[in-house]
Amino acid sequence: MPSDRAPTRIQRKNRAAILEAALDVFSSHGFRGSTVDQIAKAAGLSKPNLLYYFPSKEAIFNELMAGLLDTWLDPLRALDPDGEPLEEILAYVQRKLQMSRDYPRESRLYANEIVQGAPRLHDVIAADLNVLVEEKAHLLQGWMDAGRINRAHPKHLLFSIWSLTQHYADFDAQVRTLMGDEDPFDAAPQYLETLYRRMLTPNI
Amino acid sequence: MPSDRAPTRIQRKNRAAILEAALDVFSSHGFRGSTVDQIAKAAGLSKPNLLYYFPSKEAIFNELMAGLLDTWLDPLRALDPDGEPLEEILAYVQRKLQMSRDYPRESRLYANEIVQGAPRLHDVIAADLNVLVEEKAHLLQGWMDAGRINRAHPKHLLFSIWSLTQHYADFDAQVRTLMGDEDPFDAAPQYLETLYRRMLTPNI
DNA sequence: CCTTGATTTGACCAACTGGTCAAACTCACG
DNA sequence: CGTGAGTTTGACCAGTTGGTCAAATCAAGG
Numbered sequence: 001m002p003s004d005r006a007p008t009r010i011q012r013k014n015r016a017a018i019l020e021a022a023l024d025v026f027s028s029h030g031f032r033g034s035t036v037d038q039i040a041k042a043a044g045l046s047k048p049n050l051l052y053y054f055p056s057k058e059a060i061f062n063e064l065m066a067g068l069l070d071t072w073l074d075p076l077r078a079l080d081p082d083g084e085p086l087e088e089i090l091a092y093v094q095r096k097l098q099m100s101r102d103y104p105r106e107s108r109l110y111a112n113e114i115v116q117g118a119p120r121l122h123d124v125i126a127a128d129l130n131v132l133v134e135e136k137a138h139l140l141q142g143w144m145d146a147g148r149i150n151r152a153h154p155k156h157l158l159f160s161i162w163s164l165t166q167h168y169a170d171f172d173a174q175v176r177t178l179m180g181d182e183d184p185f186d187a188a189p190q191y192l193e194t195l196y197r198r199m200l201t202p203n204i
Numbered sequence: 205m206p207s208d209r210a211p212t213r214i215q216r217k218n219r220a221a222i223l224e225a226a227l228d229v230f231s232s233h234g235f236r237g238s239t240v241d242q243i244a245k246a247a248g249l250s251k252p253n254l255l256y257y258f259p260s261k262e263a264i265f266n267e268l269m270a271g272l273l274d275t276w277l278d279p280l281r282a283l284d285p286d287g288e289p290l291e292e293i294l295a296y297v298q299r300k301l302q303m304s305r306d307y308p309r310e311s312r313l314y315a316n317e318i319v320q321g322a323p324r325l326h327d328v329i330a331a332d333l334n335v336l337v338e339e340k341a342h343l344l345q346g347w348m349d350a351g352r353i354n355r356a357h358p359k360h361l362l363f364s365i366w367s368l369t370q371h372y373a374d375f376d377a378q379v380r381t382l383m384g385d386e387d388p389f390d391a392a393p394q395y396l397e398t399l400y401r402r403m404l405t406p407n408i
Numbered sequence: 409c410c411t412t413g414a415t416t417t418g419a420c421c422a423a424c425t426g427g428t429c430a431a432a433c434t435c436a437c438g
Numbered sequence: 439c440g441t442g443a444g445t446t447t448g449a450c451c452a453g454t455t456g457g458t459c460a461a462a463t464c465a466a467g468g
Contacts, residue, residue: 206444206445207443207444212444212445214444214445215444215445218445249446250446250447250448251447252446252447252448253445253446253447256444256445256446
C-alpha cells in the first residue's frame with residue numbers, strides 16, 4: 001500500500017492509469033463481468049501491482065463512481081432559475097447530449113449499475129440526487145405555473161431528458177447498427193431541440 | 205439430457221421453471237454476473253439437475269433471448285400503414301409503455317445486453333431488427349411527406365419512443381426512488397401522449 | 409555509491425464456477 | 439408389481455478469480 005505521504009509521481013501516474021482502465025473495463029462488462037486482471041492489463045500493470053494501489057476491485061469501482069456522480073449531475077445543477085425557461089431547458093438537453101457523445105463510458109457505467117437495481121448506488125441516489133431532483137422539479141413547476149412553458153409532469157420531464165440523451169450512449173451498439181453510415185449525433189441535437197420546443201412552447 | 209420424444213409433464217414443468225428463474229436472475233445480474241447455481245436454486249432444482257435440461261448456461265440464455273426478441277418487436281410490427289398516423293404512433297407508444305410495466309425483466313435483460321455492446325445479439329439486431337426498422341422508418345417518412353404528421357427524423361423518432369418507454373423498466377430503481385410514493389406508471393401514459401401529440405400534430 | 413523507502417513481481421491460496429458422471433431414485437405403463 | 443426409461447443428486451474436476459506475501463528491483467536523497 002502506498003504511504004500516507006503526498007503521492008509520488010509514479011503513484012499519480014499509476015492511479016490515474018488504473019482508473020482510466022477500470023472505466024473502460026467496468027463500463028463494457030459491468031462490475032461482476034470485469035476481472036482485476038483485465039483492468040491491470042489495460043492499465044499496463046501486473047495484478048499484484050494494481051492491488052498495491054487499490055486494496056480491492058470494489059475500492060476501484062467505488063472511487064470511480066464517486067468521481068463520476070459529481071460531474072454527472074453538473075449539467076442539471078446548471079439549470080438557471082433566472083434564465084429564460086425554454087432556453088434553459090433546451091440548453092440542458094444539449095449539455096446532456098454532449099455528455100453522451102463525449103463520455104459514453106461514464107454513461108454506460110452508470111446505466112449498468114441502475115439496470116441491475118443500483119445495488120452499490122442506492123444510498124447516493126436516495127440522498128444527493130433526490131435533493132437535486134426535488135429542487136429542479138420545483139423550479140420547473142414554477143415555470144409552468146407562471147405559464148412560461150407548457151404544463152407537464154416535472155419529474156417525468158426530467159426522466160425524459162435523461163432517457164432520450166443517455167440512450168445515444170447506453171444503446172450505442174444498437175443505434176449505430178441501425179443508423180448505418182449516418183452518425184447518430186448529426187441529427188440528434190436537432191431532433192431533441194424540435195421535440196422539446198414543440199412540447200414546451202406555451203400554447204397561444 | 206431429455207430424450208427427443210415428446211416432452212413429459214415433468215420436462216415441461218421444469219424447463220418452464222428454469223426459463224422463468226433464468227429471466228429473473230439474468231435480468232438482474234447480467235449474463236456474466238449470474239451463476240448456474242443461482243438459477244437452479246431459483247427454479248427449485250439442483251445444479252446438475254438443471255444441466256440435465258439445458259446443456260449449458262449459454263444455452264439457457266440463448267433460448268430465453270430467442271423467445272424474447274420475437275414478442276419484443278411485436279408492438280412495432282403492429283404499426284399499421286393504413287391507420288390514422290398520429291393515433292397509430294400514440295398507440296404504439298402506449299403498447300411499449302405497457303410492456304415496460306408488464307415485462308420489466310425482459311426489458312432489463314435486453315438493456316443489459318445492449319449496454320454491454322450486444323456481444324450475443326449483434327447478428328439479430330443487424331438482421332431482423334434492421335429490416336423492421338427500415339420498413340417502419342419508411343412508413344413514418346411517408347406520413348411526414350404527406351403532411352399527416354410533423355416532420356422529424358424517423359429513426360430518431362423510433363429511438364425516442366424506445367428510450368422513453370423502456371426507461372421506466374430499465375431505470376426502475378432510479379425512477380421509483382425519485383418518485384417516492386407516486387407510481388411512475390400513473391402519470392407516464394399521459395405524459396408521453398402529450399409529448400408525442402404536441403410534437404407530431406401537424407402545424408397549421 | 410549507498411541506504412532507505414517505494415515499487416514490482418512470481419508463486420501461491422482459497423473460494424467460486426461451469427460442467428461431468430456414475431449411481432440412486434421415481435414414475436408410468438404393461 | 440416389475441421393468442425400463444426418465445429424473446435426481448452427491449462427489450468430483452479443472453479453470454478462473456480476488457487477493458496475499460515475501461522476495462526482488464528501483465529511485466532518489468545524502
